[in-house]
Amino acid sequence: MPNTLRQKKAHELFKRYDGNPILTPGDWPYPANAVFNPAAVKLNSETLLLVRVEDMRGFSHFTVARSPNGFTDWEIDPSPTLEANQSSREEKWGLEDPRIIWLNEQKQFAITYISFSEGGPVVSLAITKNFRTFARLGALLPPEDKDACLLPHRFKGRFALIHRPIVRGEAHIWISFSPDLKHWGDHRPLIMTRAGYWDCHRVGLACQPIETEIGWMMFYHGVRITSAGAIYRLGVALLDLQEPWKVLRRSNEWILGPREIYERVGDVDDVVFPTGATVHKETNQLNLYYGAADCTVAIATANLSDVLDYIMSCPEVKQ
Numbered sequence: 001m002p003n004t005l006r007q008k009k010a011h012e013l014f015k016r017y018d019g020n021p022i023l024t025p026g027d028w029p030y031p032a033n034a035v036f037n038p039a040a041v042k043l044n045s046e047t048l049l050l051v052r053v054e055d056m057r058g059f060s061h062f063t064v065a066r067s068p069n070g071f072t073d074w075e076i077d078p079s080p081t082l083e084a085n086q087s088s089r090e091e092k093w094g095l096e097d098p099r100i101i102w103l104n105e106q107k108q109f110a111i112t113y114i115s116f117s118e119g120g121p122v123v124s125l126a127i128t129k130n131f132r133t134f135a136r137l138g139a140l141l142p143p144e145d146k147d148a149c150l151l152p153h154r155f156k157g158r159f160a161l162i163h164r165p166i167v168r169g170e171a172h173i174w175i176s177f178s179p180d181l182k183h184w185g186d187h188r189p190l191i192m193t194r195a196g197y198w199d200c201h202r203v204g205l206a207c208q209p210i211e212t213e214i215g216w217m218m219f220y221h222g223v224r225i226t227s228a229g230a231i232y233r234l235g236v237a238l239l240d241l242q243e244p245w246k247v248l249r250r251s252n253e254w255i256l257g258p259r260e261i262y263e264r265v266g267d268v269d270d271v272v273f274p275t276g277a278t279v280h281k282e283t284n285q286l287n288l289y290y291g292a293a294d295c296t297v298a299i300a301t302a303n304l305s306d307v308l309d310y311i312m313s314c315p316e317v318k319q
């Protein structure tokens, strides 16, 4: 049963916060060119963002920003929280686009992020209990690969990683499996680009997948390249809860796209790029954190049941 009288349309699901953008380079305690594409997690009654910060050389690192309500009063670490080890070839050109999940078995947070190596972007993993000290577990798969997140537990004995390798120049979302978080295999395509649609050129995971009663709610970004450049928009799919390599539903329409000036104009125009979300059970609210035009952090909120109703109205996927 829909929870509202009229089911919301794709573009009505998310409401942008009036105070957007919530974090800008001007808020930063040290010089920064851009602050964007943050991972998000709830930690002790606070919202913690691990924000990608681009320095004045064009290299990125991560800095923690904490807020009591997820919207305002951000307390930003005074210096970078997690930086690239630039003497390693793997991290030579910085760290980008983190996603966070809680690993049930390890009882630690897992951060999947991109190390920009000399050979291209690689998916890397670090774990932490407190976002102060981190254990780096290294690169998981060879370049070129981006937009990755682990799922929080094993499936039939194996961990699962959603990621976006470039294969023969094509950019589809894949899922891979590992017995130990180190050796990855059984790679399978999950969500493919769609000729003609808004997501025809590239797709990639957006925020961490969200576990619901009816499946994993998986937001993803889709790219169309136009004569004026690329447009990054957001879509949603539903993965099977026990067998997440099965896609159950996928939206035909995008649900959030560049519209406001802070999304339309920046270092890279026309980009909404969600990389983190928090779910607030008391209010059934989903807070989606996204990079806007590769410059600032913005937030849009949705009612979780509205999104689920919407996904269930989307076409079933035949695999």
Ligand code: BMA
Residues within 6 Å of the ligand: 037, 096, 097, 232, 268, 271, 273, 291, 294
């Ligand atoms: C993607 C990533 C993101 C970036 C986006 C838009 O490929 O590199 O970090 O926000 O492009 O420029």
